[in-house]
Amino acid sequence: MGIRDRFSGFLARQVEKRGLIEDSLGGSVRLNGWFASDENILHSSDVYELLQDISNQIALAQVVVEDQETGKDITNHNILKVLRNPNNYLTGTEFMKLMVNTYLVEGEVYPFFTGKEIHIVSNVETELDNQLTEHFKINGTEIPSKMIRHIKNIGLNHLEGVGVKLLGKDTLEGVMSAEKVLTDKYRKGGILAFLLKLDAHINPKNGAQSLLINSILDQLEGIDDSRTIKLIPLGKGYEISDLKSPIDDSKNLSYLNVYKKDLGKFLNIDVDTYRSMLKTDLEKAMMYLYNKSVKPIMQNFEDHLSLLFFGPNSNLRLKFKVNILDFVTYSTKTNIAYNLVRTMITTPDDSREMLGFDRLFTEESMKLYISKDLIAGEDINKATDDSLKGGDDGGQAKGDSDA
Incomplete structure (x- = not known):
């Protein structure tokens, strides 16, 4: 009897350690909330799809150096070699997509040019001095301003940009939570909830009763696969019956149908218009995406990268050229x-x-x-x-x- 009690107690403690129940008798279940952050923001399929479409267009663009005096393109400039092989851990395509995605999600991105390699750096602190010169620090170390650029998705702040993570925070968190609920439900073959019925009154001081309830909860929580079968022997006066799942698929889907479309507006895209074009005319869809979102981003990148590579007094300018014929x-x-x-x-x-x-x-x-x-x-x-x-x-x- 002692061995069984100790084993039941162990199971109950494991349940409590996992934070699944606050109190075995009349306690509450902790529900995990979702927050829009770097780690999970791409879990929203709509955000990921739109980011991919935008960043792919820019990554596939031909980058040239233009001599603004002659109007001619320089296709063999050394800077173009840097962009094709930016550093030893990213290819040119990966670098470009990372720069675009960071810009859109965070609202700002910091390309850092060493003279031989270019990197995207994070955890950058910025401030303006009395002469309105921007200073950059990484982990307390100041970075020369000529080696770094602060590319901002400008809103109403001259020093900080705004991205999807801030603009669409409430919408994103709601959408991600609704998506996760549905995904978890069907991944587990349906959410199983149970109601334990007792003929006797529940007594918190009844140690045997508490151990039994904890053991049952632990057994039920262990059902993580639709093919799993648990056999739980019960004494007289105990009964387990199904409790209807509180998750209503139709309500969740209705919510997603309304709010997932809203995510596109934070990337300057009308999702309905874009998707209807994709079904009927790919070229029109790509031109719509190009004019609404891609072109302004490329203009901003051209401005900043030209200053980073060539300085403010040079006649050379970096240019992105998208070939729309790639999409016909x-x-x-x-x-x-x-x-x-x-x-x-x-x-x-x-x-x-x-x-x-x-x-x-x-x-x-x-x-x-x-x-x-x-x-x-x-x-x-x-x-x-x-x-x-x-x-x-x-x-x-x-x-x-x-x-």
């Missing part, structure tokens, strides 16, 4: 390429590259063509002259002229 169907690209060649805007080599083929670099493939006959632009005068010479009217005119 192949048949659409074929039609675009064909029409661009016919209208003397694109060479055959340009169109070949657009469709995924290698350039030929031949004399003919690098010429601009016009009209259905695909006449090289520089040969149009000659072609017109030949056409006039070949006709009856042209021959007559030539004869009259000779005469």
Whole structure:
């Protein structure tokens, strides 16, 4: 009997250690709350999806250095090599996505350039001195301002940006909690709740009764799989019956249908509009995302990174170039390429590259063509002259002229 009592007591203590019950007799169950933080904010599927769409567009953009005096792009500048291989733990794509996601979630991001590598740093303290110069400290160590930039998703504060974590905090916490409730319910095969009935009065001083109740609670809490079966022998006067789950799927889903759409507004996106476009026209959806969200972010990044890399007095500027044709169907690209060649805007080599083929670099493939006959632009005068010479009217005119 003593061994069984000690074992039951051990089970009861384990339940209490896990914080599952405050008091075995008439106590309360602790419910874990969710808070919008760096660790869990991406658990909301809608936030993650929108962040991925935005950061992917920017990560796929071509980055060039533009000489603002000549208007020409410099594609082999040393800074571009740094961005392609920023440091020894991130690729260029990973770095760009991290910078965008941090900017959107936190509202601000700190790129730090050592002269050879670029990093995203956290736990940065900023302050303005009397001369309105911004100073940066990391763990008490001051960082030269020329080596770091403070890129802000600007709101109404000149020193701090605002991100999803702050703007959508209440909505995010509600959505994440509702999602977690539904996920946990179906992951466990349904939430099982039980009601213990006793014929006798519950007496807190009844040690045997307390041990039995604690043991039953421990057994029931141990059901973490829908295939698990627990056999709980009960004495006379005890009965366990099912208690209907308080979780109402329809109410939770209705809540999510309303508030998950609201998360998009904190990223400057109307979720309904965006998703309807994705179903019917991918190009329109990507252009909508580009104009509403991506383009302003890239403009801000260009401003800050240009100052970080080249300083305030340089004519060089970093530029992000998104190729929207990456988001159209192949048949659409074929039609675009064909029409661009016919209208003397694109060479055959340009169109070949657009469709995924290698350039030929031949004399003919690098010429601009016009009209259905695909006449090289520089040969149009000659072609017109030949056409006039070949006709009856042209021959007559030539004869009259000779005469």
